Amino acid sequence: QKEVEQNSGPLSVPEGAIASLNCTYSDRVSQSFFWYRQYSGKSPELIMSIYSNGDKEDGRFTAQLNKASQYVSLLIRDSQPSDSATYLCAEYSNSGYALNFGKGTSLLVTP
């Protein structure tokens, strides 16, 4: 059974700081990972996907994948109060149809 583990938080950072969110996964052959943002009572919204080892940048967001250590991280630069949400890490199941989500990390950006 593939598992995606996230620290539930809350992670609190001041406005303008870098927020670092981490995710570990159990299956060494997992290929692709997705970061979704979920505001309270709302649906998951895709932020970034990453498939290759290393960093991938998109605006204020950087995803990092380390397959040897089986972790994925999301860095948010210049954090804003509007970034306060739960961040979900996800990978595909072995069949390739189902997204397997972690429990999410709650981020609070304080003004």
Next chain:
Amino acid sequence: EPEVTQTPSHQVTQMGQEVILRCVPISNHLYFYWYRQILGQKVEFLVSFYNNEISEKSEIFDDQFSVERPDGSNFTLKIRSTKLEDSAMYFCASSDSSEISPTDTQYFGPGTRLTVL
């Protein structure tokens, strides 16, 4: 920008009643999914659907659940006899691949909050 839509946004039903949750996936997408999220818990996969067939289902998706694509745009989830523990947010998602790939992005609808009394 195209988006997945879901109706109703909130459904209240009595235990034992049947409910149908509706979704309109993004128009050129071929794979459709249902997920649920019980309050305070993680998002859980229910079922995936492609070419008018279920391609995968989870242990949660038992005989009281069914899915259908009744026309060219709608995708429905039916719960035949609701239980208290079916109370959750139900999310529909879709992706545009013609064949499954580990890089497929799934786009989620806004969800239907189901409350079973």
